[in-house]
Amino acid sequence: MVDLTRVWDVMVAGGGNAALCAAITARRAGASVLLVEHAPRSMRGGNSRHTRNLRALHPAPTDVLTETYLEEEYWDDLLRVTGGKTNEDLARMCIRASQHAPDFLKSCGVVFQPSLSGTLSLSRTNAFFLGGGKALVNALYRTAEQLGIGILYDTEVQHIEVQDGFATEAIISHHGFPERVRFKALIASSGGFQANRDWLRKYWGDAADNFQIRGTPYAQGRVLRDLLDQGVHEVGDPTQFHAVANDARAPMEDGGLAMRLDCVPFAVVVNRDVERFYDEGEDVWPKRYAIWGRLIAQQPGQVAFAVTDSKALHNYLPSVFPPYKANSIAELAGMAGIDAGKLEKVIADYNAAVRPGTFQPMKPDDCRTEGLTPPKSHWARLIDTPPYYCHPLKPGITFTFLGVKVNDRARVIMADGKPSANMFASGEVMAGNILGQGYLAGFGMTIGTVFGRLAGEEAARNVRN
Amino acid sequence: MLQENETTAEARRHMAVCNSCRYCESYCAVFPAMTMRREFSTGDLTHLANLCHGCKGCYHACQYAPPHEFGINLPVTFAEIRAQSYAHYAWPRAMGTLFERNGTVVTLAAALGVTLVLLLTMALVDPSILYTAQRGEGAFFRVIPMWLMVTLAGGTFGYAIIAMLIGGIRYWREVGGGAPAPGPILDTAVDIITLRNLGGGGHGCNDVDDGFSSQKRWMHQAMFFGFMMCFAATTSGAFYHHFLGLRSPHPFWSLPVQLGTWGGVLLCLGTAGLIRLKIITDPVPVAKRLVGGEYAMLSLLFLVSATGLLLLVVRHTGAMGVMLALHLGLVLALFVALPYSKMVHGVYRGLALWRHAREKRGGGMVAAE
Numbered sequence: 001m002v003d004l005t006r007v008w009d010v011m012v013a014g015g016g017n018a019a020l021c022a023a024i025t026a027r028r029a030g031a032s033v034l035l036v037e038h039a040p041r042s043m044r045g046g047n048s049r050h051t052r053n054l055r056a057l058h059p060a061p062t063d064v065l066t067e068t069y070l071e072e073e074y075w076d077d078l079l080r081v082t083g084g085k086t087n088e089d090l091a092r093m094c095i096r097a098s099q100h101a102p103d104f105l106k107s108c109g110v111v112f113q114p115s116l117s118g119t120l121s122l123s124r125t126n127a128f129f130l131g132g133g134k135a136l137v138n139a140l141y142r143t144a145e146q147l148g149i150g151i152l153y154d155t156e157v158q159h160i161e162v163q164d165g166f167a168t169e170a171i172i173s174h175h176g177f178p179e180r181v182r183f184k185a186l187i188a189s190s191g192g193f194q195a196n197r198d199w200l201r202k203y204w205g206d207a208a209d210n211f212q213i214r215g216t217p218y219a220q221g222r223v224l225r226d227l228l229d230q231g232v233h234e235v236g237d238p239t240q241f242h243a244v245a246n247d248a249r250a251p252m253e254d255g256g257l258a259m260r261l262d263c264v265p266f267a268v269v270v271n272r273d274v275e276r277f278y279d280e281g282e283d284v285w286p287k288r289y290a291i292w293g294r295l296i297a298q299q300p301g302q303v304a305f306a307v308t309d310s311k312a313l314h315n316y317l318p319s320v321f322p323p324y325k326a327n328s329i330a331e332l333a334g335m336a337g338i339d340a341g342k343l344e345k346v347i348a349d350y351n352a353a354v355r356p357g358t359f360q361p362m363k364p365d366d367c368r369t370e371g372l373t374p375p376k377s378h379w380a381r382l383i384d385t386p387p388y389y390c391h392p393l394k395p396g397i398t399f400t401f402l403g404v405k406v407n408d409r410a411r412v413i414m415a416d417g418k419p420s421a422n423m424f425a426s427g428e429v430m431a432g433n434i435l436g437q438g439y440l441a442g443f444g445m446t447i448g449t450v451f452g453r454l455a456g457e458e459a460a461r462n463v464r465n
Numbered sequence: 466m467l468q469e470n471e472t473t474a475e476a477r478r479h480m481a482v483c484n485s486c487r488y489c490e491s492y493c494a495v496f497p498a499m500t501m502r503r504e505f506s507t508g509d510l511t512h513l514a515n516l517c518h519g520c521k522g523c524y525h526a527c528q529y530a531p532p533h534e535f536g537i538n539l540p541v542t543f544a545e546i547r548a549q550s551y552a553h554y555a556w557p558r559a560m561g562t563l564f565e566r567n568g569t570v571v572t573l574a575a576a577l578g579v580t581l582v583l584l585l586t587m588a589l590v591d592p593s594i595l596y597t598a599q600r601g602e603g604a605f606f607r608v609i610p611m612w613l614m615v616t617l618a619g620g621t622f623g624y625a626i627i628a629m630l631i632g633g634i635r636y637w638r639e640v641g642g643g644a645p646a647p648g649p650i651l652d653t654a655v656d657i658i659t660l661r662n663l664g665g666g667g668h669g670c671n672d673v674d675d676g677f678s679s680q681k682r683w684m685h686q687a688m689f690f691g692f693m694m695c696f697a698a699t700t701s702g703a704f705y706h707h708f709l710g711l712r713s714p715h716p717f718w719s720l721p722v723q724l725g726t727w728g729g730v731l732l733c734l735g736t737a738g739l740i741r742l743k744i745i746t747d748p749v750p751v752a753k754r755l756v757g758g759e760y761a762m763l764s765l766l767f768l769v770s771a772t773g774l775l776l777l778v779v780r781h782t783g784a785m786g787v788m789l790a791l792h793l794g795l796v797l798a799l800f801v802a803l804p805y806s807k808m809v810h811g812v813y814r815g816l817a818l819w820r821h822a823r824e825k826r827g828g829g830m831v832a833a834e
Contacts, residue, residue: 042532049528052488111668113491131526132488138675256528258485318503320485
């Protein structure tokens, strides 16, 4: 039974990896900690439930990472995906601290897969959680329980009372009942606002109704909005989000990783009007994940169709929902509900433009089109071997970039540039400080772990002083 | 081949999600075996279901577990398919229906076995012998004549072995195991002896909840080796009898009694431990329809070993006669129920592990895709 009459040293808003790392660290430092999770127990963990790995610097091979991954390479990778929209000091601090993230998580009962050189394309840079993010979340909650951290499920933080950069108390809805929580320090680890359609609608209009939210439906951004409204410094482009090409038939929320489709490089992609709109063979995985969600979000009806033939079927991961399958392009178009004549022409034009080459599915090869607009610059093979397949696509939003500004001690910065007296942040709610755009696989969990630990440490120190 | 039905359709739906997610790839043999396939015939599903050891790691780690709308719950789905395959490959076929209400069937077998042997003993044996202390060579056979013991036990056990063998052969052929070449027997034996697939890679599996432990693995192996030691006790007893001319009861320090005693202790501990785990475990990843048969078989094994140990304690007293009848009645029930109980999982699990070891070695599936 969690005591809501007492004054807690630290209240953590959120229940994912960043929240748990913060809560555990603060508790280990001696603070009394209350963690407030919006989701019910069975759906706890925010987007961490859907994650799989974390990107960690390592100067030598470890039991969970192969070869080496040093600061400069890590920084270059980050610089490339963000296009420079990052904070170098914070980013480098995070990169350096990432070296210790796997060991910290292990100390919390998280189990990693042994490193398997060569089998996973990410096993050099990323440490994989055995069983994935939900197993990690389970382990962290067990540790939190053992440490005596108060945990409230089914409880939404609705308002933080902030005066002159000092948070005094929170109004929460606990199983639907309003309650008040008093605390000495706040850690906001409450995620982005990607599951809040009304908010997305402000920037994207009706298109927002067609966005699939890949992760937790509890990412409503309520704490984020509340803090920004009370004079916390904002970072990140509020209109932007990370999105991938999802199966158009996926659940509108919480479909998770398995809904993503990676068939695009081996397909021809058309929009609802049966027009190609981007070079499907532009770049190699993983960058293509990051661009196709946004590309489809900008198409009419926020939908697209990837057309392949039987040659390509085994070049990409199997999809959860079977693709449309037909023996002619026209029949396929009928199944997808798009214009058959137009699709036949698009495929015929494409086939006429394909130049011979040596197909290599795992790296950019020399199979490309000539005289086609837009071109397909790699993996372009004739679509001529029935049965033909079509995967309908929609944008699947992973997270939003808007966040609260923090310093290198995870302390929240107010709009006037002054650090908050007792507010800290970790995870998606502050990731925009480092990730201004784009995404690096496993970096979200790295930010969550690194800043979670920092926030926990600093909040506990704050309380002691 | 198993008929297409709601469960196979459900298993195929599960495979579609799991094969796109693959987060569980390091848990056990099921997931690498799944990754080798894109389409799942009922034979494939039967193979994967029998490869599954029911460790529940995949359920507790699953981002799509209920109450998620995908409701992925592989331990339950595979347990259902396993049960269907036990019924389908039962020999003779008609006996497959015994898997329907298996708890009742096994319990009835136990009750009838005990009753039958008690009644037979009372009818055949002079009460002055049955209720008085019997000592010295051939004491047991004065209570239950050796010819009866050998006929009943040998007959039922022999039948069980034949029935399970035929079931195994039909399973292998229909599920698509490929030509029975000698393949990686050693790997398979190691998998069975160590229960590697219940190890979760060293930290254990989810016996009770989302925490890791190795209780099920230890308890199962206590039961398994206990059973094997009891079997060895019987075999060595027969050897003593027929080849060394030594008649039971054997001294406590003799090989048959030592094997039987410690085997019985292990069997008691293992079955009691497994029953305890079944009671306290999170019920969601458990196929409730099937636990009756599992409780019944575990209880029967426990009673067989417990009465065996009690027999050792009272063998020089007047209680020996009734205890012997009780013990042998339970043994008879065990042998009769053997091919129509959870015990058949050993055959199909072993074959599934063997097939998987072959597929791994071959770098892919043995059967044509």
